[in-house]
Structure formats: C-alpha cells, structure tokens
Amino acid sequence: MARTALVTGGTRGIGRAISARLKADGFNVAAGYSGNDDAARATADELDIMVVKGNVGKFEDCQRAVAEVEERFGPVEILVNNAGITRDGFFHKMQPEQWSQVVSVNMDSLFNMTRQVIEGMRERNFGRIVNISSINGQKGQAGQTNYSAAKAGMIGFTKALAQENARKGITVNCVAPGYINTEMMDSIPENVMAAIVGNIPVARLGEAEEIAACVAFLVRDDASFITGSTISANGGQYMLG
Template identity: 65%
Template sequence: MDKVALVTGGSRGIGAAISKALKAQGYQVAATYAGNDEAARAFSGEAGIRSYKWSVTDYDACQTGVRQVEEDLGPVAVLVNNAGITRDAMFHKMTPTQWKEVIDTNLTGLFNMTHCVWSGMRDRKFGRVINISSVNGQKGQAGQANYSAAKAGDIGFTRALAQEGARAGITVNAIAPGYIGTEMVRAIDEKVLTDRILPQIPVGRLGEPEEIARCVVFLASDESGFITGSTLSANGAQFFG
C-alpha cells in the first residue's frame, strides 16, 4: 500500500499544491479544510484527492478526523501542518480574540494534529512531520505580532520534537515560505504589492505554491532521513534565518 500523507489546509493555496505534488509522487493523500465546502468539493473533484472537514483548533475533532483518514486510507506516514490564518492588526489595536484565533490555529493546531499521529509513527518507527512556518516567524512583521509569534513557535516546536523523534525514525522539519503567489497574496492592492512587497524580495517576484510543494516532497522522502530539526527558507533571498 502507498504511504498516506495528511495535509492540513490542503484544499486551497499552498496546501492544494502540496496535496497535488504528494499525490503525483504516489502518496495516498488526505486534505483537510475548516470551512469552505464549495472549494473543497471543487478541489477533490479536480485533483482526485479526498478532503475531510475539521478544525485543527479542536483536539477531539483532530482525533476523530485522523481516525477516519486511517480507516479510509491507512496509517498516516507524512503529516504536513499547513493550516493557517491571519488576523492582522497593529498591536495597540489587536484584540484578545485576534491573538487567540491565530495562536490556536497556527501553533496549537500543530500540537493537536501531531499528537494524534505521533504514537502511531513511533510504533511503526517511521514518520515525516513537516510544519509550514513563515519568513515572518523568522524576522517578525509589523501588524502581525500574533502571526509572527505563532510561526516562530512552529520553528521551536520543530526543533524540540525532532530530538524526540530522531531515535524512532521520525523526522520533523519546517519550511518558512516568503511571499507566495496564492489567491490571498494576489488579492493585495497592486500598488502595495509593487511598491512595498516586491522590493523586499531580491529575486524580484513572488514565489509559486508549487515551489513550496517541491520542498515538502523532498522532506517527505526517504532520501531526507538525515535532515531533521531544520528550517528550510524559501523566500527569494528576502531573509536569511
């Protein structure tokens, strides 16, 4: 049986590219989503990848969801923690709700999902956990104290858990994308994109979701077994972290 890969937030944007790339490599892929039923149906119909609805902020829902994926497809060998949200505001205007929602999804969501597959990976002596962080978790970003804190936490989580998984055949790595040409980023005002964002990127362009997906495919492979606890920066030389 082909290895099973579970991609959170896997039906749109970077997550959809990751799901498709893993499928192309022969994985059985399950893509989770939190709310957009129409987009998930369209993705599954077009890509031939099963989609499952639950929130990574809900530990019990993660347990139930993982159990269903494993009943349908088999034990999860590769977990890609990609689900994430933004609730941007300058700190003096940021509300406790904006803080909590981002931390719950972008950081606690890693605990919830990884905890639900960790014992199985340990028992089987194999696993790949790949956490999608961000360049803003490495360098910080005004208006994103919540997002930057969560994404920096993802990197700390990666480094600590890699040490626990090493002797069990489990690698844990992070990818820190820069600005990627997703629907969300391309919706930014063109003047802001041209005048403020692109000048920060030495290669002079946005990244493509497929470029992040290729990083995931490598870190999921058997060939990457000596790489663990690392953060792979994919940001067009915007920041060296």
C-alpha cells in the same frame, strides 16, 4: 503499498499545491479543510484525493479527522501542518480574539494534529512531519505580532520534536515561505505589491508549487538525515547564517 499523507489546510493555496504534488508522487493524500465546502469538493474531484472537514484548533476534530483518514487509507505516515490564518492589527489595538484565533489555528493545531499520529509513527519507526511556518516567524512583521509569534513557535516546536523522535526514524522539519502567489495576495494594492516584490532579490513572488517541492523533498524516504531544519523559501528576502 503507498504511504498516507495528511495535509491540513490542504484544499486551497499552498496546501492545495502540496496535496497535488504528494498525490503526483504516489502518496494516498487526505486534505483537511475547515469551511469552504465548494473548494474542498473541487479539490477532491480534480486531484482525486480525500478531503476531511474539521477545525484544527479543536483536539476532538483532529482526532476524528485522523480516524477517518486511517479508516480509509491506513496509518498516517506523513503529516503536513499547513493550516493557518491571519487576523492582522497593531498590537496596541489588538483584541483578545485576534490573538487567540491565530494562536489556536496556527500553533495549538500542531499539538492537536501531531499528537494523533506521533505514537503510531514511533511504533512503526517511521514518520515525516513538515510544518509550514513563515518568513514572518523568522524576522517578525509589524501588524502581525500574533501571527509572527505563532509561526516562530512552530520552529521551536519543530526543533524540540525532532530531537525527541530522531532515533525512531521520524523527521520533523519546517518550511518557511516568503511571499507566495496565492489568492491571499489578491487584495494587496498594486503599489504595496510593487514594494514587496522590490524587496525580494529574485524580483518575483514565489509559486505555491515551489513550496510543495520543498515538502516533497523532506517527506522522501531518503531524506532521513534532515531533521529539525527550516528551509527558508523566500527568494532571498531574508537570509539566515
């Protein structure tokens, strides 16, 4: 019987690529989304997957979404916490809502989503949780104190949760993408983009499918010895020893 995977922010960009890869690998896939109904419908039709709407910053929405997925497919055994937003600005000018919105969607969502599935995973002695962090959670980024803090917190969350659940057959890992060729990059001026690419040793942006490949590896049954780890998928832009 196919395992069930739930991907938050799973209808666009990196999340959509993850949904597509897991579907191709034989999983029952549900993709969460918050607002773009047209993109969600298109993704559902094109990938033949379930989509479920809700705000990952709200515990009740996450509770309802997981219940809907499990009613259709059975227990969620793979959770990919991918949903995220940016509200950039220098800290000395940052407004409270810029901070709280980013922390809610990027960080509070880890509790809101993972809390819905962790007890079931422990009961079944199996689970795969993959959190999509960022290069900027590893090295920091000017103008993104809110985003960098949330994405760094995701790595700490991953390490602690991995230790708590390792003996229960549950792995918890991170993927930290660098600059990826998605629609979020379309608004960046050409000269700025050239500077970004110039700082990437492989001399190109990453592709969403390359991040999806990292996730696909981590959720495999035979990846059970890897937990509490962060895969830095950034083209060599930032290297940790």
